[in-house]
Amino acid sequence: MKHQDNTFSVAKAEDSSGFLLWQVTNLWQREIRKILEPFDLTHSQFVLMASIHWLTLQNELVTQIVLSSHTKIDPMTTSTVLRTLQTKGFVTRIEHPTDTRAKTVAITEKGKEVVKKAVVAVEAFDTRFFTPIDNSDFNLQLITLLNDYK
Numbered sequence: 001m002k003h004q005d006n007t008f009s010v011a012k013a014e015d016s017s018g019f020l021l022w023q024v025t026n027l028w029q030r031e032i033r034k035i036l037e038p039f040d041l042t043h044s045q046f047v048l049m050a051s052i053h054w055l056t057l058q059n060e061l062v063t064q065i066v067l068s069s070h071t072k073i074d075p076m077t078t079s080t081v082l083r084t085l086q087t088k089g090f091v092t093r094i095e096h097p098t099d100t101r102a103k104t105v106a107i108t109e110k111g112k113e114v115v116k117k118a119v120v121a122v123e124a125f126d127t128r129f130f131t132p133i134d135n136s137d138f139n140l141q142l143i144t145l146l147n148d149y150k
Helices: 017-039 043-057 064-071 075-087 109-130 135-148
Strands: 091-095 103-107
Touching: 017 043, 017 109, 043 064, 043 075, 043 091, 043 103, 043 109, 064 075, 064 103, 075 091, 103 109
Parallel strands: none
Antiparallel strands: 091 103
């Protein structure tokens, strides 16, 4: 017997985009953790390392602020994760050549070796995971959401 309480605007849980996104995100993150485990990387560590590598390949001088903005990871978390990556020998942080308040970030050779292998593994998983849906439309919709909530 159905309750008369109309707290929810949907008839079925599957009609809630937020709930579905939460479920899919948890599933995807769980699988990503498994993929990254052999590389001794957390998901945040991977995202920061891959982004440093990406931005460097785009000939950008990578600062912690640029990295934080690119990844949408808050600056304090970015700094904390970078410290851990530095301890692992995957990245270096040095003073910015012109801005004394900023630090530039670079991947070490050891870090580059790890991140290249991790990117291949993550991209292969993403291809398998997202194959059942139309990625181009999905990605455009995600970009719309990101742009609407800056």
